[in-house]
Amino acid sequence: MHPYKYNLAYIVRGVCVLRYDNERGKGDHKHLGAAEMAYAFTTPEQLLEGGVIFPYDAIHVDFTLQAKAA
DSSP states (O other), rough: OOSSSEEEEEEEETTEEEEEETTTTTTTTEEEEEEEEEEEOOOOOHHSSOOOOOOOOGEEEEEEEEOOOO
């Protein structure tokens, strides 16, 4: 488990082609078109440098550090 809430999306002409996120209740996963599959998140750097190449103007990135539960 990690302390991040994240969303990385590759959007082409207004359509999300590829997205990595950890939506509540689903954990870490990725969307490739309409398909959804598990994704092993480790760090924000790994996600951004993980071999996925995006044109700069088509990226949406949102990382939030979540407070740890007591």
